[in-house]
Amino acid sequence: MAAAMLLAGANAAEAHIVAARLGDFYMGASHPFTDLADVLLWTATGMLAGTLGASKGRWLIPVFPLGLLVGLPLGHVFGAASTQFADAAMMLAIGMLLAAAAQVPTLLLCAIAFAVAVIRGAANGADLLPETDRVLFAAGLACAGYGVITLTMALTVLFKQARSDGPASWRAIAVRALGGWIAAIGLMMASLVLAS
Known part of the structure; x- marks a missing residue:
């Protein structure tokens, strides 16, 4: 009888924060992690900044989220399909810079990061x-971009500095090899886009 009374008097549960419209913030923060291009490009950009050191890389902390916010409203202009070749080209370029252990000037690093962010924001x-809710989605996306860039850059700086034996250390070689793989993925993606 008690169970019947509880069931009869039960109201609809409002247990999810989606009802408070905060779901769009979390959707913006988690959406990039559902796309391989976001994961690869964001990680590669953070790695490139980390290989150049904290003094150059710290400029990406405001530049990358700002680029995401600039690119977000351009999504309806370009569409997701039109950014595929740009994704592949950026992946190839960043991968080649990592593989070559190139010393990129700070201004060029910021321009690359901003371009990646605008493309992926779109x-x-x-x-x-x-x-x-575009404001909440944009806030979540910018927070995710800030977190990924900052953490990837910091981890790369720590990885390369820990007991480094110079340019021939296994850590530097590992980063360069990973850059080669990123470039190869970009080349494959570009050829798939051009073939279709």
């Missing part, structure tokens, strides 16, 4: 639904 913006 790709994420193309997936927005009309009912999505």
Whole structure:
């Protein structure tokens, strides 16, 4: 009888924060992690900044989230499909810079990071639904970009500095080899885009 009374008097549960419209913030923060291009490009950009050192890389902390915010409204102009070749080209370029252990000037590093962020911001913006709160989505996307760039850059700096034996250390070689793999993935993606 007690169970019947509880079931009869039960109201609809409002247990999810989506009802408070904060779901769009979390959707913006988690959406990039569902796309391989976001994961690879964001990680590669953070690694490139980390290999150049903290003094150059710290400029990306404000530049990358700003680029995501600039690119987000461009999603409906370009669409996700039109950014595929740009993704592949940026992946190839960043991978080659990592593989060559190139010493990129700070201004060029910021321009590369800003371009990656605008491209990926546009790709994420193309997936927005009309009912999505764009301000909350943008805030989540910018926070995710800030976190990924900062953590990847810091981990790369620590990885390369820990007991480094100079340019021929296994750590520097590992970063360069990973850059080669990133460039290869970019080359494959570009050839797939051009073939279709």
